[in-house]
Amino acid sequence: MKISLNWLNDYIDLKDISIDEIVERLTLAGLEVEEIIDQSKNFQNIVVGYVKEKRKHPNADKLSVCIVSDGTREYNVVCGAPNVQEGQKVPFAKVGAKIPFNGLKLEKTKIRGELSEGMICSEKELGISENHDGIMVLNSELKEGTPLADALGMNDIILDIAITPNRADALSHIGIARDLSAIFDRPVKLPEVRLKESNFKSEEIASVEIVDVVNCPRYIGKVVLNVEIKESPEWLKNRLKSVGLRPINNVVDVTNYVLYEIGQPLHAFDLDNLSERKIIVKCASDGEKFVTLDSKERELTSKDLMICDAHKPVAIAGIMGGENSEVTSSTKNILIESAFFNPSSIRKTAKRLGLQTDASYRFERGTDYDITVWAARRAAQLIYEIAGGEVAKSEIDVYPAPFPKKSVELRYSRIKKILGYEIPEEKVKKIFINLGFEIKKEDDTKISLIIPSYRHDIDREIDLIEEVARIYGYDKIPEVDKISVTLEEKIDQTYFNDEVRNILISLGFFEIVTNSLLREDIAKRFGKPISVLNPQSIEMTHLRPSLLPGMLQAVLNNLKVNEKNLKLFEIGKVFERKHDNEIKSFDDFYEKESLIIAITGNAVEREWYEKDRQYDIYDLKGYVQSFLLKLLSLSNIEIKKVTDTNEFDLAIQLKYNETILGQGGIIKNELLKLFDIDQNVLAFIFDLDLIKSIQIPKKEFKELLKYPKVYRDFAFIFDETVEAESVIEIIKKSSSKLLHHIKLFDIFQSESLGKGKKSLAFQLEYYDENRTLTEEEVDKDFWNAIKTVEEKFNAKLRGI
Structure with a gap:
């Protein structure tokens, strides 16, 4: 928004205030001045000249030699314009002047043998218009030698001001004058409209x-x-x-x-x-x-x-x-x-x-x-x-339905509480009166203001306090040497997210930030997206229902530049409808914060001492466990295999106290093809809002175990459809409190076991914190587990 200082002075007297102070105070009041254009600098060394004499150039048919006066001396000037005549007042650029049109600096020179000590200018050469048919002829009443900027009224200073979207009232000279009126406590003079x-x-x-x-x-x-x-x-x-x-x-x-x-x-x-x-x-x-x-x-x-x-x-x-x-x-x-x-x-x-x-x-x-x-x-x-x-x-x-007048109440005590310092009540009232607000009622503690119709951005008491602050001066907010702030550990969202970042970075992941807007077909593939009323482009029509499409696009971008081994993560909001009906209220959709981690490529690069190895589901599971252990110190989490997911072929699910905290796995090939990705990608999506809500158990010192542990191993032959997790669950249920840990340490398949069979070997760990176990009680528990597994899965014990 360009503002003319000369024009501005029609409405408020600023002649005794320096341009630097005007610019500084406007910027501090939220109207940032991006550029100051001094028009007179374009016409330095250019004055009103008087053509005293014109004669034909002796060595050129289309040139004239003129004698031009600036009121103090006469100059010899060669001119090619057909309309130059004796007795004219013209724009005369002296030696040393820069021509506004092309920046050419004039020097004393000879043109076809005749001395030229300047230039008579056209409107185009002066940057005034595109007219280049001839020289610009000025008003004959102008005094020769007058600076051209003054003669043309182009001695103005133009302020290029950045207007924020909420300040539509400042998109005019009178709008800017209102702010300056409040800043410098000077009246605004509106033009008087008298119509005949x-x-x-x-x-x-x-x-x-x-x-x-x-x-x-x-x-x-x-x-x-x-x-x-x-x-x-x-x-x-x-x-x-x-x-x-x-x-x-x-x-x-x-x-x-x-x-x-x-x-x-x-x-x-x-x-x-x-x-x-x-x-x-x-x-x-x-x-x-x-x-x-x-x-x-x-x-x-x-x-x-x-x-x-x-x-x-x-x-x-x-x-x-x-x-x-x-x-x-x-x-x-x-x-x-x-x-x-x-x-x-x-x-x-x-x-x-x-x-x-x-x-x-x-x-x-x-x-x-x-x-x-x-x-x-x-x-x-x-x-x-x-x-x-x-x-x-x-x-x-x-005007069928006139807009009602809006009023907002402002408490003086609230100003001090928000800004941290006290402003005299009379000063507060003066600021609002100069800005065009009307006082509806007032008392010793508060003031009620009628909001002017040009201030659509004022709705609440805090908006009024902002007006006071920006006009009175943000620079007047006192500096405080020390501020004490108490934050409950793990509760503050910023702190929590920073912890998440630090842990993942320590695990070798790199953070990415992707666009929260997606193309319609992509968004619908990952959930029930919410459309944007006024999209910027066809590529950004819907809010993302998942972080996965943004992650896959980031993976593709890296693959394109031959970065194939990746460990990436992103924290961000996702948005989704709760049903297919039209959204009428906040109850019709949800917004939550998610975390996604993704791995692809080689977990181990080939060296002389080892072969390369691609990331697999166990790598993903390990990163999920390590992350949660470092973040929340949770040991009793469950990671189980699940089926029937839209995004993952081999999927795993994270549970804590029966609450699902997230899921992930190997991303389906159809999704990878959608993004032109030609290598396996594994990802896991956490529900950060749920994770933040977990009550972290208080850390307590646990005395080291004084008594020995007892280990028992066994292996069973199962149908190949039986999963190790289901076996472990059965063993846990059939055992006493002496059993503390079960470990799967071997999986074996061979024709010698029979068609459709496999062998699973487990190690069971027994102990009591208060005494040494006897062989009899361990054997009783151990053989009971064997019997239960045999009966439940029709399994055959291989050996002990």
Whole structure:
């Protein structure tokens, strides 16, 4: 957003304040000044010159030799422009000046044998316009020697300010002036609108109907008849040029001037091109075509708000007018539009059409619905002054459901509690009055403020406190040498996530961060995704229901650069519908934090002393166990094989006290093909929210075992379908408390065992913490386990 300092001074007196202080205070108040452009520096050493004499160049037919005066001395200048004449006042660049158009530094030189001590410039060479037909001829009343910047009114300083999306009120000179008024405690001087109106009324000449009152809550129409369309006066053109706008004609220039003055977009229609002189605000039809002012045909949908006359559309509401109603040199009668449009509607249409204008930029952020009448009257006043005509009395104001005034209460004690220092109550009130807030009521402890209609971003007490802080000065917040903060271990989310990262990094994993938005077909493959109302592209239409697709894309990106051995992890939020119905409330979907780890490639690289080995399910299981043991010191976790998962062929599930904390395994080939991955990838997905909720057992010292352990081994022949885990479960259930650990130490298959058979060998560990076990009690427990296994699985004991 470009702001002219000269223009700004029309509304607030800043002449005695340095530009550096203005820039610093604006930036501290949240309006960051990104660039300062001093126009006068473009015209250094360029002055108003007077052509005293012109003669033909003796050695060139198309060149002239001029004598140019700057009021103190005369210069010999060779000029090639056909329109240079004696007696003219011209822009004269002296030796040492830099030409704005190309940065060329002028030197004293000879051209075809004649001395040239400078240059007479065209508008293009000065960077003023594209006109290069001849030199620029200045007003003859200008005094020679006057700096050109002063003569052209281009001695301005332009501030390029970054406006945050919530500060739509600052997208104008008066909006910036309001903040400066509060910062420097100086009054804002709004232009006085005094109209010389005719006897006829706007509503007698034109009419307005709003069909879609949701997307257009208010529409103002103001009629001006018998105007003369011509070039704008220099002061108006200079104002527009200073903020980067191209002057068009006096009526259009006025609408742009008011836009940058107060922030209200306006549009001027040729009233005679409006059928029945009627305006209807309604949505377009699907597939409807419309040609905008840039001569491009746009295809519309039923969600696009349009400004129509009695028979046809004439503008895309809040974005751009149409060729069929634009103001041209033949226009005599105009209708000024000043409206308030629903920001969401304008944003969606502008986004879909890829068409952003100065008007849409403001409408989609929220304009001031109360300033619409003032803006229309201000435009009518300026049009009357520079284009003549007759201004209709009153305005057509269609406002079916006026917005209620909003008020918010502010407690003085709350300001001190939030900011950490006390601000005088009178200073607080002065800040809000200068910002345009109205005091509704007050007492010794609090103040109730009516929020101005241009501050859509103010809803709560904390918003008011932020206003006080940014105007009074964030730099006034006192420095504190020491702040004591107590955090409960493992409860603070940031601390917990940092612990997760540190543990995984210690296990050799690298963190990745992927996009939380996915393409629709990918998102639906991994769950019930939630669609985004206003997606940036077709690749980012749905929120991710799983971290797995992002991980697979990261694996692919690494494989493409020949990084094939990977250990990666990501912490992130996932989002999923609870059912297939439309989302109407927060109860219809869930959001949770997940952790995914993935391994692929070789676990061991080939060396002279060992062969290479690819990662397998046991590596994944080991990393899961190590991670949880380091994070929560949990030993009684279960990792079991599961079937029937959408993502994994050989899947394992993590359980703690019957709560499923996550699952993973070898990713299905069909998913790997979806991402063009040609090697096995193993992954495990943890539910971090559930893991955080686990009550960590208090660590206690346990005395070392004083009594010996007793070990027993046995092996059984089972059907090959029997899993070791089910055998271990049966042994545990049939044994006494003396059995503390069961270990599978051998799996053997051979034709000698029989077809469809396998041998599983187990080691059982017995002990008692308070005494030495006897052979009899261990044997009793051990043989009972053997008997149970034989009966339960029809197994055959191989040996002891």
